Amino acid sequence: MSEADTENTEAPRDFIREVVHGDVQAGLTESVVTRFPPEPNGHLHIGHAKSMCLNFGIADEFGGRCHLRFDDTNPAKEEHEYIESIQDDVRWLGFDWGEHLYFASGHFETLYAWAEHLIGAGKAYVDDLSAEEIRAHRGTLTEAGRDSPHRDRPPDENLELFRRMRAGEFEDGARVLRAKIDMASGNINMRDPVLYRILRAPHPRTGEDWCIYPTYDFAHGQSDAIEGVTHSLCTLEFEDHRPLYDWLIDNLAVPSRPRQYEFSRLNLTHTVLSKRRLVELVDGGHVRGWDDPRMPTLSGLRRRGFPAAAIRDFAGRIGVTKSDSVVEVALLEHCARDLLNRTAPRRMAVLDPLKVVIENYPQGEAEELEAVNNPEDAAAGTRSVPFSREIYIERQDFMEDPPKKFFRLAPGREVRLRYAFFITCTGVVKDAAGDVVELRCTYDPETRGGNAPDGRKVKATLHWVSGAHAVSAEVRLYDHLFTEAEPGGDLGAALNPGSLTVLDDCRLEPALADTAAGETVQFERLGYFCPDADSGPGKLVFNRTVALRDTWAKVKAKGGAKA
Numbered sequence: 058m059s060e061a062d063t064e065n066t067e068a069p070r071d072f073i074r075e076v077v078h079g080d081v082q083a084g085l086t087e088s089v090v091t092r093f094p095p096e097p098n099g100h101l102h103i104g105h106a107k108s109m110c111l112n113f114g115i116a117d118e119f120g121g122r123c124h125l126r127f128d129d130t131n132p133a134k135e136e137h138e139y140i141e142s143i144q145d146d147v148r149w150l151g152f153d154w155g156e157h158l159y160f161a162s163g164h165f166e167t168l169y170a171w172a173e174h175l176i177g178a179g180k181a182y183v184d185d186l187s188a189e190e191i192r193a194h195r196g197t198l199t200e201a202g203r204d205s206p207h208r209d210r211p212p213d214e215n216l217e218l219f220r221r222m223r224a225g226e227f228e229d230g231a232r233v234l235r236a237k238i239d240m241a242s243g244n245i246n247m248r249d250p251v252l253y254r255i256l257r258a259p260h261p262r263t264g265e266d267w268c269i270y271p272t273y274d275f276a277h278g279q280s281d282a283i284e285g286v287t288h289s290l291c292t293l294e295f296e297d298h299r300p301l302y303d304w305l306i307d308n309l310a311v312p313s314r315p316r317q318y319e320f321s322r323l324n325l326t327h328t329v330l331s332k333r334r335l336v337e338l339v340d341g342g343h344v345r346g347w348d349d350p351r352m353p354t355l356s357g358l359r360r361r362g363f364p365a366a367a368i369r370d371f372a373g374r375i376g377v378t379k380s381d382s383v384v385e386v387a388l389l390e391h392c393a394r395d396l397l398n399r400t401a402p403r404r405m406a407v408l409d410p411l412k413v414v415i416e417n418y419p420q421g422e423a424e425e426l427e428a429v430n431n432p433e434d435a436a437a438g439t440r441s442v443p444f445s446r447e448i449y450i451e452r453q454d455f456m457e458d459p460p461k462k463f464f465r466l467a468p469g470r471e472v473r474l475r476y477a478f479f480i481t482c483t484g485v486v487k488d489a490a491g492d493v494v495e496l497r498c499t500y501d502p503e504t505r506g507g508n509a510p511d512g513r514k515v516k517a518t519l520h521w522v523s524g525a526h527a528v529s530a531e532v533r534l535y536d537h538l539f540t541e542a543e544p545g546g547d548l549g550a551a552l553n554p555g556s557l558t559v560l561d562d563c564r565l566e567p568a569l570a571d572t573a574a575g576e577t578v579q580f581e582r583l584g585y586f587c588p589d590a591d592s593g594p595g596k597l598v599f600n601r602t603v604a605l606r607d608t609w610a611k612v613k614a615k616g617g618a619k620a
């Protein structure tokens with residue numbers, strides 16, 4: 058065994074890596090080139106993250122490169138905004154295309170020349186049938202298609218018509234260029250597919266230069282070939298298009314021959330992963346926009362506080378296969394929790410405040426207590442948290458008449474305030490309606506730091522914030538966007554009415570006012586939270602990324618784990 062052989066003894070993680078590995082070993086591929094090819098017709102979602110992790114991941118592992126290419130062949134649906142946001146999202150996820158940013162529109166002249174070449178070779182023709190007539194001629198899975206009456210136009214005539222299409226002499230939709238392959242093929246994609254259509258729509262990059270546009274099917278494989286892509290990785294729905302891509306490559310003088318491999322799309326429970334369906338949610342006003350923290354878009358997940366590394370970890374765990382499956386969203390949440398547990402600074406925040414007056418604590422005074430920033434990471438150090446006579450605790454941490462298993466605060470009972478003191482509840486103040494509005498407590502100064510010198514124990518430790526020092530905030534809690542695991546049909550009707558809860562009277566420890574944008578912290582006992590973009594001068598808004606309770610652990614325990 059040579060040195061090189063011993064270096065990487067790990068078996069490839071999935072069938073695509075196995076193929077690439079084999080190609081490299083066999084000397085078929087000198088340098089691995091992959092690409093991530095979004096259509097700029099919407100924002101990226103977690104499904105795209107799977108594709109990016111695969112394409113950029115393989116390029117990285119095999120010492121090759123991964124291109125970012127916009128497949129911008131449909132100006133009717135494409136916008137500049139998407140081109141910008143997609144690049145931001147790719148970078149945010151941690152990937153870098155270096156100099157290799159491409160646009161299918163950048164290849165338009167070459168594609169046009171190749172179309173003329175096909176015409177000259179008698180392998181493409183201009184068809185005057187309408188889109189509807191073409192559909193009617195195409196046949197079905199069980200029935201062969203019928204030839205267009207224009208199928209046997211001589212090449213010269215086709216060439217002249219095609220040039221006139223480009224020159225703008227015909228109305229939108231009046232004519233198309235079709236490949237001349239086989240109207241009886243068992244594969245409908247091979248029944249003389251459309252290569253070019255007339256469409257007058259300003260293109261985000263080529264403006265008014267063109268009034269004919271190549272179809273995705275014509276542009277995609279050729280763009281791969283022009284860019285020297287060696288492994289063209291796409292989702293299963295393109296499997297049936299591969300024979301067409303191969304036919305085009307065989308019949309054109311392309312500079313390289315990409316090989317296409319298909320894998321299954323990511324589907325996630327309690328959400329939808331298709332730009333078209335996500336557009337419905339935005340346009341229907343069901344969410345607050347593309348980056349609504351309930352959306353499975355990368356901008357939504359980022360706003361919600363999901364770290365990019367957690368999403369990459371998720372992509373690694375779900376793997377790459379050819380079988381369709383639906384992954385539990387709880388796994389994604391588990392990945393976030395797993396990472397944040399190790400990295401997120403701990404803070405204290407009270408979401409539903411109940412005032413507590415510590416009667417034996419001197420009025421007007423305050424002290425600083427030392428709090429651990431992250432018990433999982435000693436290097437994160439400590440911070441000081443102010444303590445004073447009036448504090449807030451969580452309303453649900455008190456019960457006037459507690460059942461047996463409630464160990465938190467109750468009249469006459471002693472509990473620990475985290476990092477602070479033991480307190481004992483001595484009285485309850487109620488309003489006219491009989492609701493508890495304030496608690497009266499005493500504290501034991503001997504228990505500073507949270508331990509009693511006499512060794513006595515308490516059954517509960519509560520989080521709290523000092524009333525005089527707290528900052529106010531709005532906190533938004535999120536739940537699944539859809540009640541059903543696999544929503545379909547009328548999305549509006551399938552929405553979870555409780556997907557957003559807004560708490561507008563929360564009190565946070567003062568350090569939280571300085572949380573950086575993009576930082577996710579743990580509110581002790583409550584979950585992981587990050588500042589929302591709606592925060593501004595005098596207004597703090599936090600989003601809950603995930604609660605602390607791990608529903609994935611439960612799913613697994615029940616034997617329901619799918620990944």
Ligand code: ATP
Pocket residue numbers: 093094095096097103104105107108290291292321322323324330331332333
């Ligand atoms: P959508 O249905 O959401 O519009 P799309 O496939 O049309 O998805 P593209 O912009 O064409 O979106 O996708 C860019 C790349 O991302 C393609 O290679 C596509 O196969 C891949 N991709 C899109 N959705 C998923 C998904 N759910 N899982 C894995 N890969 C995906």
Ligand code: MG
Pocket residue numbers: 096
């Ligand atoms: Mg698409």
